[in-house]
Amino acid sequence: MTEISQKDLEYWLEHVRIYANNGDVADYIPALANQQPEINAVAYYPIDGEVLYAGQSEYTFTIQSISKVITLALALVQHGESAVFNRVDKEPTSDPFYSIGTLEVEEPAKPSNPMINAGALAVTNMIRGRDSEEMVHEILKLVRMLANDESITYDEEVAKSEFETAFLNRSLAYFMKQNGIVTGSVEELLDVYTKQCAITMTVKQLARIGAVFANDGRDPETNNPLVPSHVARICKTFMVTCGMYNASGTFAINVGIPAKSGVSGAIVGVLRNKGGIAVFGPALDEKGNSVVGIHFLEKMAQEKHWSMF
Template sequence: MNQDVLSKIVENNKGLISQGAVATYIPELAKVSKDYLGAVIAFPDGTMLSAGDTKVRFAIESISKTVVLALALLDNGEEEVFKHVHKEPSGDAFNSIKKLETEPDHLPRNPFINAGAIMTASLIKGKDPEDKFNRILEFMKKISEDDSLELATDIYLSEKATGDTNRGLAYYMKGQGVLSGNVEDILDVYFKQCSIYVTTESLAKIARFFANGGVLSTGERVIPKKYAQIVSGLIATCGMYDQSGEYLDNIGIPGKSGVGGGIISPVSSKKIGVAVFGPALDAEGNSVAGMGIMKDISKEMELDMF
């Protein structure tokens, strides 16, 4: 892969933008231009290939769930975390309550659907919601090797004002006795983690971090290899919501999306991180042109794990 090939891949997928639309259920996201498109490949030696709109800042949204899961594992250990959330694909929409009602233990199916991410956020250590969020932000800065990451206050307030479905999920779990702590405090952490401004470049470095077994490009180990493997495995099986199986079958590498338009793919076999940004989403909430780029990169670099 070289710069010209990546630029051509991005250009060739711009035609898919018209098939998607920006997220509108969060008012601030509705203001983002659907025409942005970019891709970054981060290599283990610290070098990167970039093409398109890779320096545009956008909300990380559900990709934050990978980072928070890693921090929850550090704070609590694997056994404790998975007493509170399962590891299975849901087959339902990311904000569905259906599985919570039908599971005998009323636990979320995985950490990447909204109910599971709210549960994971509740496991982060800290003296108050602000302290917990600051720990998440600092951890994200570290593993993305990007100190410029910050809370997008306008998006956070928009998330908070329109987050009633997430409140329903959280209060249901609280009512069933499986979620501990103050619900509004937990949700405040969750809304903020989803509202961190990132770029495609910072996302590619997060993906590389997981692909490289929890090690930064400097060689510093931040989390145990086992925790990175857990996160990457769940990205592969649960990262694209109820489109996860189709994504893995068609593209052959793990993928975690966010309704801000980002997708990350940690490719452990090559220790590289791939990230795309395209705010035009399909019905499942995944970037239409972004998935096209991922498919072409996977084919060009022969990344398909199957």
């Protein structure tokens, strides 16, 4: 693998920013509808070296579905594989991330994987805490440790906006509650879930989280373990098979690295033993992935031959 340079990041970003015109911001979440499609940024956080970035790298965004990787890691640490996979399966799906269809035909009504909304809700439901405040605190504690930044929190306006319009996610949660996959208060679960999705950070902070997973769960600077290596491996596997929604197979062929996207326009990628990469561009394609982010990572993969396959 050849190294990445500052010039690489700037060159690739300059050549893909035009694709923002080919997508639309996620207007079904009112607080995200105001995002400017032309904003874009990228950061590369090597395991051993200086962080590189280009574009509007100080711009903060909500991580949305990228939080699913973090809550999965936390649930696995707190409860173990057997308990987690008793609630959610390990298989990719061709259905959209918001689909309720598989819950209706599977027996028991177990979500296909932790990267779709139903699966993520089932996983978030497992996070320890006496109430939603404690559960959010547990999630933020892990996020801050992975990003090495105690200032990271969630955007209250986005969380409120998502909570108030989460009709479909409420339906998924109630459907699973009927079948014993979800327990306790659905409103409390939605409170935690919308706040985890509304966690805000920059591409530099997100790339560092990618670097932890690239380093098999160890801190990229100190090499201290932050997440057990087997947990990091499980999370990365789900990123490959399910991380880009129902475009994960195409992404695996065209790019070939573990990655997770969010409907804010962020994507985090993992380059094993090399580092983490994060791209942001709020214009989305029909699958819910950043148009600029996808094109950027495809260009990187073509030029650097960094596919894990």
